Amino acid sequence: MHVLVIGAAGMVGRKLLDRIAAEEGILGGGIDTLTLVDVIEPAAPRTLAGISTTKAADLSDPGVAEKLIASRPDLIFHLAAIVSGEAEADFEKGYKVNLDGTRFLFEAIRLESAKAPYRPRVVFASSIAVFGTPFPDKIGDEFFTTPLTSYGTQKAISELLLSDYSRRGFFDGIGIRLPTICIRPGKPNKAASGFFSNILREPLAGQEAILPVDENVRHWFASPRSAVGFFVHAATLDLEKVGPRRNLSMPGLSALVGEEIAALKRVAGEKAVRLIRREPDATIQKIVAGWATDFDTRRAAALGFKAETVFDDIIKAHIEDELGGTL
Amino acid sequence: MHVLVIGAAGMVGRKLLDRIAAEEGILGGGIDTLTLVDVIEPAAPRTLAGISTTKAADLSDPGVAEKLIASRPDLIFHLAAIVSGEAEADFEKGYKVNLDGTRFLFEAIRLESAKAPYRPRVVFASSIAVFGTPFPDKIGDEFFTTPLTSYGTQKAISELLLSDYSRRGFFDGIGIRLPTICIRPGKPNKAASGFFSNILREPLAGQEAILPVDENVRHWFASPRSAVGFFVHAATLDLEKVGPRRNLSMPGLSALVGEEIAALKRVAGEKAVRLIRREPDATIQKIVAGWATDFDTRRAAALGFKAETVFDDIIKAHIEDELGGTL
Numbered sequence: 001m002h003v004l005v006i007g008a009a010g011m012v013g014r015k016l017l018d019r020i021a022a023e024e025g026i027l028g029g030g031i032d033t034l035t036l037v038d039v040i041e042p043a044a045p046r047t048l049a050g051i052s053t054t055k056a057a058d059l060s061d062p063g064v065a066e067k068l069i070a071s072r073p074d075l076i077f078h079l080a081a082i083v084s085g086e087a088e089a090d091f092e093k094g095y096k097v098n099l100d101g102t103r104f105l106f107e108a109i110r111l112e113s114a115k116a117p118y119r120p121r122v123v124f125a126s127s128i129a130v131f132g133t134p135f136p137d138k139i140g141d142e143f144f145t146t147p148l149t150s151y152g153t154q155k156a157i158s159e160l161l162l163s164d165y166s167r168r169g170f171f172d173g174i175g176i177r178l179p180t181i182c183i184r185p186g187k188p189n190k191a192a193s194g195f196f197s198n199i200l201r202e203p204l205a206g207q208e209a210i211l212p213v214d215e216n217v218r219h220w221f222a223s224p225r226s227a228v229g230f231f232v233h234a235a236t237l238d239l240e241k242v243g244p245r246r247n248l249s250m251p252g253l254s255a256l257v258g259e260e261i262a263a264l265k266r267v268a269g270e271k272a273v274r275l276i277r278r279e280p281d282a283t284i285q286k287i288v289a290g291w292a293t294d295f296d297t298r299r300a301a302a303l304g305f306k307a308e309t310v311f312d313d314i315i316k317a318h319i320e321d322e323l324g325g326t327l
Numbered sequence: 328m329h330v331l332v333i334g335a336a337g338m339v340g341r342k343l344l345d346r347i348a349a350e351e352g353i354l355g356g357g358i359d360t361l362t363l364v365d366v367i368e369p370a371a372p373r374t375l376a377g378i379s380t381t382k383a384a385d386l387s388d389p390g391v392a393e394k395l396i397a398s399r400p401d402l403i404f405h406l407a408a409i410v411s412g413e414a415e416a417d418f419e420k421g422y423k424v425n426l427d428g429t430r431f432l433f434e435a436i437r438l439e440s441a442k443a444p445y446r447p448r449v450v451f452a453s454s455i456a457v458f459g460t461p462f463p464d465k466i467g468d469e470f471f472t473t474p475l476t477s478y479g480t481q482k483a484i485s486e487l488l489l490s491d492y493s494r495r496g497f498f499d500g501i502g503i504r505l506p507t508i509c510i511r512p513g514k515p516n517k518a519a520s521g522f523f524s525n526i527l528r529e530p531l532a533g534q535e536a537i538l539p540v541d542e543n544v545r546h547w548f549a550s551p552r553s554a555v556g557f558f559v560h561a562a563t564l565d566l567e568k569v570g571p572r573r574n575l576s577m578p579g580l581s582a583l584v585g586e587e588i589a590a591l592k593r594v595a596g597e598k599a600v601r602l603i604r605r606e607p608d609a610t611i612q613k614i615v616a617g618w619a620t621d622f623d624t625r626r627a628a629a630l631g632f633k634a635e636t637v638f639d640d641i642i643k644a645h646i647e648d649e650l651g652g653t654l
Contacts (some may be wrong), residue, residue, distance in 0.1 A: 091437075091495065110418075132571065144471045146490070146572050153491040157484045163473070164480040168418065244459065245473050 002033040004068060006059055006105070007079030009038035011184065012125065015228045016077065021045035027075060028236040035073060038080065060101035065108035072118055075235055076171075078105060079125045085191065087151035098154035106161055110170040122162065122173040123234045126247055128220065130156040130177065133290050140296045141249065148290065159247040166239075166246050174234045174242060179222040179252030179295075179307070182260075183318040192287040196221070199257070200264055200315060203275035204327060212281035215258035218293040222252045223317040226307040233305055241303060251307040253314065254294035263311035267319070268327055329360040331395060333386055333432070334406030336365035338511065339452065342555045343404065348372035354402060355563040362400060365407065387428035392435035399445055402562055403498075405432060406452045412518065414478035425481035433488055437497040449489065449500040450561045453574055455547065457483040457504065460617050467623045468576065475617065486574040493566075493573050501561045501569060506549040506579030506622075506634070509587075510645040519614040523548070526584070527591055527642060530602035531654060539608035542585035545620040549579045550644040553634040560632055568630060578634040580641065581621035590638035594646070595654055 003020070007013050017036070020026060034052040036042040037059070044052035057064045059080055080101060087094030102124070112118050129152035130145040145156040159175045166173040184197040188209070195212055196219055202209035222230075230250050239246070265273045297305075308314045319325060330347070334340050344363070347353060361379040363369040364386070371379030384391045386407055407428060414421030429451070439445050456479035457472040472483040489500040511524040515536070522539055523546055529536035549557075557577050566573070592600045624632075635641045646652060 142471050144469050145487070147487070148494065148571060150491055150495070153487050156487050160472070160474070160480050160483050160487075164477055167475065168477070244475060 001027065001029045001031050001075060002035070002071065002073040003027060003031050003075045003077070004035045004037070004073035005042075005077045005079065006037045006068070007077075007081065007125070008036035008042035008054075009040050010079055011186070011224065012178075012181070012227055012231070013038070013042065013077070013079050015224050016079075016231055017045045017048075019228050019232060021047045026232055033071075033073075035068065035071070037068060058097070058101070059105055060096045062104075065101075065104040066111070069105070069108040069112045072112065072120070074120055076105075076109075076120055076122045077125075077231060077235070078102065078122060081125065081151075081155075083191070084129060084149055084151040087154065088149055091150060094150045094154060098151065099157055102154075102158040103161060106165045106170070110165060113170050119169065120171050121235060121239075122171045123231055124158065124162050124173060124175045125231075126159055126175040126177045127152065127155045128177050128179065128249060128292050128295070130159065131292050135292060138294045138296045139249065139292055141299045163244060163246045167244055172239050173246055174237070174239060175247035176230050176234055177247065177249045178227055178230070179220045179250060181224050181227055182221040182314060183223070183322075185224065185318070185322050192284050193291075195284070196257070196260070199276050200260060201318065203264060203272040204268055204315070204318065204323065206275070208275045208277055210279045211257065211276050212279060212284040213257060213288055214280075214285075215256060215261065217257045217288055218254060219257070219288070220252045220254055220292055220295060221311075221314060222250065222307040223314045225317045225321060229307075230305055237303060248300045248303070248305070249295045249297050250300050251297045251305050252295065253308050253311060255311050259311055263315055267312055267315045328354065328356045328358050328402060329362070329398065329400040330354060330358050330402045330404070331362045331364070331400035332369075332404045332406065333364045333395070334404075334408065334452070335363035335369035335381075336367050337406055338513070338551065339508070339554055339558070340365070340369065340404070340406050342551050343406075343558055344372045344375075346555045346559060348374050353559055360398075360400075362395065362398070364395060385424070385428070386432055387423045389431075392428075392431040393438070396432070396435040396439045399439065400447055402448045402450070403432075404450050404452075404558060404562070405429065408452065408478075408482075410518070411456060411476055411478040414481060415476055418477060421477045421481060425478065426484055429481075429485040430488060433492045433497070437492060440497050446496065447498050448562060448566075449498045450558055451485065451489050451500060451502045452558075453486055453502040453504045454479065454482045455504050455506065455576060455619050455622070457486065458619050462619060465621045465623045466576065466619055468626045490571060490573045494571055499566050500573055501564070501566060502574035503557050503561055504574065504576045505554055505557070506547045506577060508551050508554055509548040509641060510550070510649075512551065512645070512649050519611050520618075522611070523584070523587070526603050527587060528645065530591060530599040531595055531642070531645065531650065533602070535602045535604055537606045538584065538603050539606060539611040540584060540615055541607075541612075542583060542588065544584045544615055545581060546584070546615070547579045547581055547619055547622060548638075548641060549577065549634040550641045552644045552648060557632055564630060575627045575630070575632070576622045576624050577627050578624045578632050579622065580635050580638060582638050586638055590642055594639055594642045
């Protein structure tokens with residue numbers, strides 16, 4: 001099997017590759033070729049270096065998609081995107097990368113399939129940003145997509161294209177709407193959602209973290225481990241069972257910031273909690289107030305997608321996967 | 328005011344122009360320039376010929392949108408599209424005309440607005456084909472768009488673009504999802520939906536018509552007169568009241584084929600009804616079974632959009648507008 005990962009240098013991409021390297025056959029068969037692409041050259045997992053090709057390329061540049069698809073990968077993970085803030089700040093770049101890049105990929109597959117039978121699996125990273133306020137407390141599987149960002153618009157359009165190209169038989173696609181990933185590894189960043197991870201990750205490492213919102217703010221979470229699990233499951237799932245509605249809100253855990261902190265206390269004790277410094281930020285509070293807080297994800301659950309159900313497990317996954325298993 | 332009508336040679340375009348010609352000030356101000364575009368050169372209404380420019384041009388050809396927008400029309404009706412059957416039969420043409428053409432128009436406006444302040448009203452003809460089965464008996468204003476045709480996909484994508492470009496302030500857009508237009512004037516055609524009009528129009532003219540489905544088939548209707556009314560209302564409506572959700576399912580009348588026939592009998596007598604020949608067609612029955620039958624359109628109604636509420640009025644509108652007022 002030839003596997004192509006576009007966006008392989010990103011956090012989810014790297015974790016997905018680690019998982020593929022760690023568990024042989026996890027994608028439903030032996031892998032003989034792995035092609036890894038990102039705008040900066042991605043690293044191949046050490047144990048798969050012999051079968052890997054790494055490339056620095058931008059999917060939204062003309063000709064890139066055709067070259068990637070000419071070798072007919074069987075399974076394609078499309079994780080490449082510029083993030084919400086950048087897509088809002090740079091309108092043209094957002095549409096170029098997040099919409100045109102995706103459409104170029106889909107078109108390259110369609111044109112390749114017209115030459116000789118070819119119907120790869122395409123697993124696409126979408127986002128709950130396809131939804132915009134006002135929405136119900138729990139967003140159901142049939143709620144309409146009314147994005148309030150250009151990023152969300154680009155993801156919603158990509159979802160529609162993915163469904164139509166799948167319906168026409170050009171490829172077999174599935175779109176995965178990720179919850180907010182928590183605990184995001186790495187350094188604190190300036191993303192408005194960063195604090196949800198920062199207030200756990202930093203104290204677990206003995207560092208101070210800033211909480212800009214109230215403890216009664218509710219949000220929608222899954223661990224990086226669960227996110228990788230979604231993509232792996234989507235790669236092997238029988239898509240006949242999914243039917244024509246190919247885009248799914250993934251399971252997650254709806255939790256208050258206060259519940260995050262209570263879990264931190266249970267797992268790492270009061271000394272960790274004392275490292276959280278409250279510093280209210282009206283700008284961040286306003287942004288966060290527009291975000292979805294809970295989802296009814298029964299379609300995804302019925303199809304076997306799984307996420308954490310208690311916050312302690314999200315913290316424990318971080319300790320196991322990032323901190324060597326102990327504090 | 329400079330008004331641009333793209334798709335001016337189509338049925339709705341022509342009726343809209345007749346209405347504009349008939350009622351001065353109906354678009355909220357005097358019109359000093361009227362630009363009419365279609366892939367075949369459209370005709371200007373006789374009384375507006377002096378202020379009209381007519382052009383044969385394809386919006387999806389490079390450069391066409393820029394040229395149309397360079398003169399900065401204040402109000403743009405975008406009615407141009409290839410129909411569902413053609414978009415399904417010719418994948419590339421459907422995406423070119425129905426998606427790229429629309430995006431070229433929106434981009435041309437954005438780029439023009441970057442040169443000097445410019446924010447036209449854009450009224451876009453969308454379709455209930457953005458919905459796909461299974462759906463509820465009555466499709467509500469928050470039901471998700473899951474098209475089962477490429478045409479419906481192209482319309483749903485155009486709706487998302489329209490909302491995002493409006494949100495960013497490049498133009499002030501509104502998308503109008505039309506019910507099935509009935510009674511469609513002209514000759515019987517091969518469209519699967521044609522019989523809904525044929526079984527009324529032909530008997531009203533003393534001609535035989537074929538009914539390929541049962542009388543208990545339910546469908547969603549508005550007269551051509553109502554359709555024009557939607558566009559006129561959308562041209563002058565305060566879009567602040569609409570908010571960021573710029574695409575609206577229009578009001579219509581949910582009726583059984585049997586109710587169409589009963590109305591025909593009331594308006595034109597038993598002799599007209601006797602001209603309907605029942606000739607069941609399994610293919611048409613199957614296509615029609617996948618179509619929406621009823622909508623909850625309270626948002627559009629609250630915003631002042633109006634359609635017929637009894638079928639007799641749909642037939643009477645046809646007699647007045649197409650048959651000179653009498654049978």
